[in-house]
Amino acid sequence: MPQVSDWFGPATTTAPPRVWLLAELGVNHDGSVDRALELTRAAKSAGADAIKLQRFEPDRLLSNQALLADYQTGKADDAAALLRSLVLSVDEMRIIRDAARAAGLKFVVTPFSLADVADLASLEVDAVKIASPDAVNLPLLRESANLGVPMLVSTGTCELAELTATVELLRTHSAGGCIMQCVSSYPTPTDAAALGGIAALATQFGDIPVGYSDHTPDTHTGALAVASGAVVLEKHVTYDRAAVGPDHAVSLEPDTFAEYVRLARQAATMTGPRCKAVLSIENDVRQVSRQSLCATRDLPADHVLTREDLTIKRPGTGLPAAVLMETIGRRLARPVRANDLLLADDLA
Template sequence: MRIGERRIGPGHPPYVIAELGVNHDGDRDRALHLVNAARAAGADAIKVQWFEADRLLSRAARLARYQEISGASDPFDLLRGLELDPGVIAEIVEQSVAAGLATIATLFSVDHVDAAVRCGFDAFKTASPDVVNRPLIDALVATGRPLLVSTGAATLAEVEAVTGWLGAHDHVLMHCVSAYPTPDDMACLAGRAAMCRINRNALGYSDHTMAQDTGALAVAGGACVLEKHLTLDRTAPGPDHAMSLDPDGFARYVRLAHRAHRMLGAPTKAPLAIELDVREVSRQSVTARCELPAGHVIAPGELTLKRPGGGIEPSRLAETVGRRLARPVAANTPLRDEDLA
């Protein structure tokens, strides 16, 4: 599948998404600054969250623990202060396109789908809580644009169900742990393997750890898409800043992920061109202990194994004993097939 101009999947470089999330703090200028920072750090795409507190929250809504720790006291007040005006979102898309970045939007309501399509987003995403929100997923599939689906806190049965809803639509399941931040020993990178058994599409990792090398580890495990929160200041007040990476940290995150991809290589086992010299020099060959005349039948004690390779391989030592020589062989010389009658 493709997002924008980039092809995504096994064998292709990792696709790194800079999640702006709510780290703009509802401020237009900060949001646009984040776009520039994402580009400079080497991201392939930016992602915004499109929500309205009044559409998303009921009277029963409460804060998550990590939001309380950040100093928030009321979920409505928190989210209202982090909303982006649709006009600002359109500006973010425009600036991202100018910077050569693809654009992705996480939507939380079917009410925003049409407006998001008009904005020109390259792809859409559902947040982990909406892995069971079939009306939203169906509406996003109907747009025809690629869909990323986060699976934090989901059961394997729920992942299997959403895979069925998605069908043949271009999509990426994003392995995720819904803890902000995610401790290293809870990252569960091996969980991707369970999803591989029920979904053959490209898989990704939505990374909420505070580490800079988790993306590289995920790529080594087969992740094709990475999503990481970007902030301009990790010490800023707000629910997500502390667990995000600043521009320098994000740039290193991208570099490590791409290095991991380069180190993976192809899923085959064959001698590489850079190995051939060492292979020939350091392997051993069946070698004559003494001078042997043409027509001689080789006796057991007349052969040994020595470097270099390129002659009869050591695995054929036993079968070479008893063979007649087609030509003379000098002492301490590797035997070749053409030496045998």
């Protein structure tokens, strides 16, 4: 399966990071192309790898029984009125796409209806993002997979057991995919960030990259998510957190978004490869400070070693301390002076 580093090509920094940053413009453009372009420039300046928009048409998405979520209450009289004020047409999104690509950013879009997927095809998106409530919407997932681009699937509102079919689809998707831990609460309180879900997803679905869609108000949550194993981060960016609209309060303004990106990149560097190995910068201390077998007295050739003949001292350039018991009873091939380390060639 393609890896995250394959999806978007070379990173925007000189040293490719292990985490990809998606700046979620969402509906923070307030239905304005100019505002979306402003946010695109802010995303570029902050060091993001991609911007993300949402493609929807209220008449496609909402039934007569559609409701406002608690965080949307007070923003409009009903769900249809709220969404109508936030729609960008395909032609408007194309303008934003071209500006993003000119700035070296990838263009990612979330569809909400089956008909929206055709619009994403027209836009030639670089990746498709599936919103959390649709992580179990298999018809939308299958239609989106037909685009042949990477799929990023958020998992807020989902139990682990509900995601099996979704992950199976991602496993067979030729362009690869990422499953993203998410808490669908806007904003998410810091103590409900549920970063442990990153490890839970990685443990359950070990061959699928795991990311984090961040709805907390904090600049450091992304760094903690990276340290927890996230390889993709999604974060809302806005021009003003106090602006009227459903998502502004859950977003970061350009300066704080830039700090969010900086901290996440730093965390990726600090985390390093997900393995335990000796780093080159440790070799000096490893050699100097580890301990080896050392002779307690002058020992002649052909001497059979006893416990009393050996102690343990620095540095770690002789036979390691761990082989003390196995060395007792061995015969010396040559003399060893008192306080000299015992070497492999000293043994017959």
